[in-house]
Amino acid sequence: MVSNDFSSDKRSNRKKMSSKIVIAGGFGAGKTTLVHSVSEIPPVTTEAIMTEASIGHDDNSITPDKTTTTVAMDFGRITIDDELVMYMFGTPGQARFWFMWDDLVRGAVGAVVVVDCRRLADSFDAVDYFETNKRIPYIVALNKFEGQLDYTSDQVREALEVSPEVPIIDFDARSRLSGGEVLKALLRYALEHNRTSEPVA
Amino acid sequence: MRKILIVGAGHAGLHLAHGLLTHGYDVTVITGQSSMEIRTGKPSISQFTFPTALDYERQHDLDLWSALAPQIREQTVHLYPGQDELMAFTGRTGEGNDYAVSVDRRVKMADWLEYFEDRGGKVVIHGVTVTDLDYFSRMFDLIIVAVGHGELGQLFDYDESRFSGARPRSIAQAHVYDVWPAEGEDENVSWAASAAEAGNIILLPVLSQDGPCHSLVMVDKRGGPMDTWPDRPGPEEQLRRMKDLLRRYAPEYFERTKDAVLIDGRNSTLVEDLTPQVRNPVGVLPSGGRVLGMADVVVTMDPYVGQSWNNSTRCAKAYLEAIIEHGDQPFDEGFLVDTFERFWEFGLYNQQWSEMCSTWWDQGDMSPEMVELLSAATQYREISDRWIRGWDYSPDYGKWLLDPDLATQYVAEVRARHGG
């Protein structure tokens, strides 16, 4: 159970560190499926109860009814080695909870926007968020439903206004290995991105 | 020591947080943006820090920029009454060598937040929901909500008894280089105009992240002649339209800004709508807990009067004094109400002054008393100085400017003294 030698245990334990990848996308695009297929633990779903009053408004002349909404967010985990743990956080589907997105995206190594080709428009907000903020590198992952895609990646790039340098790949969210490829692609892009972009002051 | 939570890392919240920390309170600030995100984020409407507020900041070692910022010792007001001639007067910002400064919120708030953490304050970067506040109300002795308009603002109901009605404003702002000084005038003089046919204009020297520059601000009624922003133009097009409006409504401002260029491509402009209003300072949580709102959570003023940061500094000072004096007694509803009243002794006059400016031209022409007062201000430096100094301390306006009878009496006295 618990080791008796806490001091040595403590020292090695303190070397542990974590990082995070954000999995974004439209409602039902396959975010949860992706988190599920790559995570070593069953994805944990946390629910936040929001009063509408918690939601940011640019215009404070609007007085919304103080009703409550439940926002679900799930996350999974991959233990890379003894010292490094990677978390995957799925964003809430509702794009209007922007400030929750900020909390999830802060300090992430990168993000994957999962796109369901049958409902491209549903992923526009997510792409727009990362294009506008430019805070972290992101890639687009097209989820192959029924093993096929309705659009080419060029068509998707144009429709969702994805920057030319952002990789677009296709995958199957239900497949563990295919999901792993997406994560690898993101890390490769993040490394390349770090080498080419100036460090922020 | 008593535990106090401040929600929001804005101008009022951080000033209070530093003050409480100085006095040994256990202070936590929770805010939705890290200092890095503040620095790289969107701009906000330019704000003045007037001499008395600067003095309060110095008491907590919070004036980190006076040596770098343009020091505004004089301010000029222009009134464009339409058909009639332009009226203009200049006054001193304060006594002696006193000055005001305007520091970009992104510089000031990011630094104050980092400094607070360095001094041992606790900072948590996370969005706050009403559910969270319910939890916090069991963990802290006092919760102060200091996030600007939006978000948790809806916890606080409107208070129409303190306010005569909301007037939606449309605001456009650009940070620019290469503004010409007026002939024979120091470039650190701040200009403010009011045009009967359009809205209000401020052209002031500010300290931005890229060093000193000018901020050009336009405020009009929503849908007014200077509200040409519904299509949210790009930065260059916005500046072009702003110059165009100045050429039309305030030629003196156009002369100074005709060669102005944006300080950078991305975050040097803003367009926003704002509805001035006053809310009840005590917010009620679903669990029945109480939170105290401060500064622009409770009072959102017409940005033209440039009083938002003056309000927030005075509010922080009033709250700090009230909390210290209260000692170990419970922070009950009575305390919360009294604490806001302590600020409102100042805020009330600011509110009246801002409403006066908002409605200057609503009846078409100004009242004869006001025309007389303005013409006296253009003649007697004593009056123009007092006018400008009122921006530092608006309760003085209660003794003349805000009351037509007292104003007339004051002008007569000045004229008599000068043998007029």
Add this chain to the structure above:
Amino acid sequence: MSFRRRRSNRVRPFTFTGGRTRSRHPLMVQTLVSTSEPGQEPPGTLMPESINIYKLCRETRSLAEVSAELNIPLGVTQVLVSDLAEQDLVYIHPTITGSSPSENQVLERALRGLERLFQ
């Protein structure tokens, strides 16, 4: 006209001029937390939620996991953990964000790890 573009005019952040280098790591949802002295009992002065966090983090956990397991909202969990860290009761682990080039080595390690795990 003297207000013009000059690189030397850029205002340096407080952290570069007067501030200390932050000694503590920032708290984020993925940040790992562990109890400083796992063998000791939590101080009796702590609130019940804090005692639960203290006990739970005898085994290192992320903030999100603490929040989910104890059913405390994320923001509240952060405030509680921040308080515990202030009293040196818990240790906040470093977080790799990839935002500084010095972290590239760790990212490369993560990539190699993924290549090993998903092949």
